[in-house]
Structure formats: C-alpha cells, structure tokens
Amino acid sequence: MVLAWGSLYAQGLHIHDDGKAAAAKDAKTAFDDLTKGDQDTFSVMIANVRAIEQKTLDELYALNQQNVRDRVTRIPAQKWGDLTCDLHDREAEFLQAYQASLTALNLNPAPARNAKEALKQASDALAAKKKELAAKKKELNDKLPPVKDLREAIDNVRTAISFQAKPVRNLKDLEQFKSLEKAFDGVKGVHDWIVEIEKTKGGPGLQLSMLDLSYQLQQGEVDRLQLEVDGFAEEEAYAERVHDLLVAVVGNGETIADRLIDNSGRPDRERLRGGEFGVMYGQFIPRVRPATDNFCRPSYDPQKDQSPVVIETVGDLAQKAKAEVGIAPEQTVALKGGLLALSMNVAVAGYQKYLLMGAMIEHITNEQVLSLEREALNARMRATLISHGIEGLNSYHQGGITGADVANVISAAQTIAAGVIAGRLH
Numbered sequence: 001m002v003l004a005w006g007s008l009y010a011q012g013l014h015i016h017d018d019g020k021a022a023a024a025k026d027a028k029t030a031f032d033d034l035t036k037g038d039q040d041t042f043s044v045m046i047a048n049v050r051a052i053e054q055k056t057l058d059e060l061y062a063l064n065q066q067n068v069r070d071r072v073t074r075i076p077a078q079k080w081g082d083l084t085c086d087l088h089d090r091e092a093e094f095l096q097a098y099q100a101s102l103t104a105l106n107l108n109p110a111p112a113r114n115a116k117e118a119l120k121q122a123s124d125a126l127a128a129k130k131k132e133l134a135a136k137k138k139e140l141n142d143k144l145p146p147v148k149d150l151r152e153a154i155d156n157v158r159t160a161i162s163f164q165a166k167p168v169r170n171l172k173d174l175e176q177f178k179s180l181e182k183a184f185d186g187v188k189g190v191h192d193w194i195v196e197i198e199k200t201k202g203g204p205g206l207q208l209s210m211l212d213l214s215y216q217l218q219q220g221e222v223d224r225l226q227l228e229v230d231g232f233a234e235e236e237a238y239a240e241r242v243h244d245l246l247v248a249v250v251g252n253g254e255t256i257a258d259r260l261i262d263n264s265g266r267p268d269r270e271r272l273r274g275g276e277f278g279v280m281y282g283q284f285i286p287r288v289r290p291a292t293d294n295f296c297r298p299s300y301d302p303q304k305d306q307s308p309v310v311i312e313t314v315g316d317l318a319q320k321a322k323a324e325v326g327i328a329p330e331q332t333v334a335l336k337g338g339l340l341a342l343s344m345n346v347a348v349a350g351y352q353k354y355l356l357m358g359a360m361i362e363h364i365t366n367e368q369v370l371s372l373e374r375e376a377l378n379a380r381m382r383a384t385l386i387s388h389g390i391e392g393l394n395s396y397h398q399g400g401i402t403g404a405d406v407a408n409v410i411s412a413a414q415t416i417a418a419g420v421i422a423g424r425l426h
Contacts, residue, residue, distance in 0.1 A: 042376035046369050053365040057358055068350035075342060080287035080313070081305035083345065085296035087280055088261065090349055091115065091272065094249060097353050098122070101242050101360045115246075115272055116253030122243040129236040136232045140225040146186040147218050153183035154211045161204055171207045172198050180211075187218055213384070220381040227377065231370050238363040245356055249348060251275030259293045260285055269297075276344040276352070283341035287313065314338060 075083070098118055099111055102125065112118035153176070160176045161168050171177050184194040193214045197207050251274020255267065258281075262269035271281050288295060289306040317338065320331035 042372055042379070046372050049365060049368050049372070053361060056361055060354065060357060060361065064350050064354040068346055071346050071349055075345065076309070076311035076314075078310055079302070079305050080284055080307040080310065081289070081295065082300060082302065082307075083310070084260070084281070084284040084288050085300035087271070087277060087284070087345075088269070088296070090345070091250075091277055094348060094353060094356075097356050098242065098246060101356055114253070114255065114267065115250035115275075115277075116255070119243075119246055119250060119253040122239070122246050126236070126239040126243045129232065129239045133229070133232040133236045136225070136229050140222070140229050143222055143225055146183070147215070147222050150183045150187055150215055150218060153180040154208075154215055156180075157211070158208060161208075168204045170198075170200075171204050171211075184214075216384050217381060220377065220384070223377055224374070227370060227374050231367070234363065234366045234370065238359060238366075241359045242356065245352060245359070247275065249275050249277060249352055251278055258285065260288060260291055260295045262297050263293045264297075276348055280341045280344050280348075283337050310342070314342075 095112055095115065095118055102121065112121055157171055157174060157176045157180055160174050161171075164174075168174065171180070181194055193210065197210050200207050200210065250272055254273050255270035256273045257263070257265070258271045261271050272278050273281075285291075287307055289308075290304075295304075314335070317331050317335040321329070321335050324330070324332050
C-alpha cells in the first residue's frame with residue numbers, strides 16, 4: 001500500500017482533499033473580493049487631489065482679484081512718474097514668481113539677475129524637457145510592436161487548438177508554437193517563460209494560462225512606460241507655459257539704458273525694451289515730468305513729481321479724441337495706447353502672475369495624479385501575479401493539475417517578475 005502511494009506521488013498525482021479544495025476556493029474568492037475595490041480606491045484618491053487643486057486655484061484667483069481691484073482703484077489717482085518708477089519693482093516681483101515656478105520642474109538654477117537670464121533658463125529648461133520626452137517616446141515605441149506580436153501569437157495558438165482534430169497534449173506540438181517562440185524571443189526579459197511553458201505537463205489549458213500571465217505582465221510594462229511618457233509630456237507642457245508667459249511679459253529679455261530710470265550704467269537698472277514691460281515703459285516715460293536724470297533714483301519722490309495724474313490725462317485724451325472726425329486720429333491712438341499700457345500694468349501685477357502660479361499648482365497636481373496612477377498600475381500588476389498563483393493552487397486542489405505544474409507556474413512567475421524588476425531598475 002505504501003508503495004502504491006509512493007508510486008502515485010512519483011507520478012505527480014495527488015489525492016483530492018475536500019477540506020483543502022474548499023480552503024483554496026475560499027482563498028481565491030477572498031482575494032478577488034479584496035482586490036475588487038483597489039482601482040476604485042485610487043479613483044477616489046485622484047478625485048480628492050483634483051478637488052484640492054480646484055479649491056487652491058479658486059482661493060488664488062480670489063486673492064488675485066482682490067489685488068487687481070486694489071490696483072485698479074489706486075491707478076487713476078497715481079501720477080505717471082509713480083507708475084513708471086514702480087515698473088522696476090513689478091519686474092522683480094514677476095521674476096520672483098517665475099523663479100518659484102522652476103522648483104516645480106525640479107530645477108534649481110541660480111536666481112536670474114534679470115529678465116534675459118530668466119528667459120535663457122526657461123528656454124534651456126524647455127529644450128531639456130523636449131529631449132527627455134522624445135527619448136521616452138522612443139523607448140515606448142520600441143516596446144509596443146513586440147508586445148503586440150506576443151498578443152497576436154498567443155491568440156493564434158488559442159485559435160489553432162480549436163481547429164485540431166485530435167486532442168492537443170502540449171502547445172509545442174502545434175505548428176503555430178514556432179511563431180510563439182519567435183514572439184517571446186522578441187520581448188526582452190521573458191524568453192525563460194517559453195522554456196517553463198514547454199516543461200509544463202498540465203495540458204494546453206495551463207500553458208495558455210501561463211501565456212496570458214506573461215502577456216499581461218508585459219502589457220503592464222507598456223502601461224508603465226506610457227505613464228512615464230505622460231509624465232515627461234506634462235513637464236514639457238508646463239515648461240512651455242512658463243516660457244511663453246515669460247516671453248509675453250519680458251519679450252526677448254533685451255534691455256536699454258534710460259537716464260530717467262537710472263544713468264549709473266548698471267545693467268540691472270536698465271529698462272526692458274520688449275514684451276508688456278516694454279509697452280508700458282514706452283507709454284509711461286514720455287508722460288513723466290520733469291524728465292530729469294535719475295528721476296526714479298534712489299527712490300521715487302512724489303514731491304518732485306510734476307507729472308499729471310492718470311485720470312486727468314485719460315480724460316483729456318478722451319475729450320480730444322471726440323473731436324477727431326475726418327482727421328488723423330492722433331489723440332485716439334494716444335488714448336488707446338495709454339489704456340492698453342494701463343491694462344498691462346494691472347495684468348502683470350495680477351493676471352499674468354496668477355497664470356504663472358496657477359500653472360505651477362496645476363503642474364504639481366498633475367504630477368501627484370500621475371504618481372497615484374503609477375501606484376494603481378503597480379497594485380493591478382501585483383494582483384495579476386498573485387491571482388494566477390492562487391488560481392493554480394485552486395486548480396491543483398480541485399484536481400485539475402499536479403503539484404509539479406503549480407511549481408512551474410510559480411517558477412515562471414518568479415522569472416517574469418525578476419525581469420520586470422530588472423527592467424524598472426534599468
């Protein structure tokens with residue numbers, strides 16, 4: 001009797017045990033229930049992050065609107081000299097906001113001393129992000145065809161089984177298995193799977209299950225690469241927004257010496273000639289009285305400022321513009337230019353800075369969402385790997401396969417898992 005039992009075990013057979021079979025089935029059911037809500041949990045977490053983002057943006061916008069209202073209320077009573085001398089401080093304020101935005105790109109360059117340096121930093125950051133994105137896209141594109149071929153080869157083998165006149169005992173007996181071997185050779189890190197599948201004696205059902213597991217894990221790697229591409233694309237998009245905002249405000253960063261602002265010859269005290277700042281300087285400076293050297297240095301003195309008040313100039317130009325019927329609209333053009341410059345003055349101190357800070361908040365939030373999506377993918381792949389092991393255990397105790405077949409599944413799973421981990425470390 002003992003010899004008979006030994007012979008059974010030597011053949012890889014087992015005696016069915018109702019208790020163990022029930023326990024294995026319960027384990028599978030419990031695992032399915034446990035992992036069923038994983039993806040929903042991550043969806044809720046992402047929704048919460050988005051809600052916090054929106055609340056933060058709303059608060060930032062409300063604060064910005066208050067600052068804009070305060071500035072709009074104050075500007076009409078200001079003199080042109082005051083507005084002109086204030087531009088240098090507005091420029092420094094905007095550059096500080098820009099500098100903070102670079103930290104969101106994990107870039108910490110030396111503080112830009114002027115707009116030209118800031119623009120170079122932004123241009124370099126954009127070029128670097130474009131290069132990183134292109135490299136990651138290439139990596140993904142290189143990975144896609146082999147995994148697609150793997151899926152097609154597995155489907156072809158599954159289809160071939162249904163058309164066989166005789167029962168198939170091993171997939172390697174099929175003509176299509178050669179194409180399957182070729183597909184596995186084309187996917188880095190999974191060649192050992194085909195060896196394990198050939199060894200399996202549990203029949204084509206178990207072999208196909210192992211094939212599906214190998215594909216699912218490889219597809220998981222493709223999904224991981226896609227998330228990495230999305231991350232680089234987000235960084236490139238943010239770098240581009242920062243760059244474009246900077247160009248709109250400071251132009252190409254070129255400056256010009258202006259005796260009214262400062263005649264010391266120091267480059268850091270020259271005024272911008274392009275962008276919205278250039279427009280403002282161009283409109284404000286001609287209205288400053290008296291136009292003396294160092295009018296704004298060492299600091300603006302309202303007692304010495306004989307410039308007209310803004311509201312007086314605007315009202316005067318508006319009255320004169322009404323009379324320009326059938327003649328060159330010089331006063332109308334002057335009024336339009338002055339109002340445009342005043343609106344830019346409000347925008348630079350408010351709306352443009354809000355866009356810059358808002359872009360940073362959106363970028364940081366997108367990075368958090370991508371991180372959660374990566375965690376969701378990792379959880380899904382762990383569940384895939386474990387579920388196949390539990391499925392094998394359940395099949396074994398239900399009498400479907402032998403212990404050696406389960407060992408082959410585990411060995412194959414360990415092989416592909418090691419390949420996946422090695423790929424991530426690489």
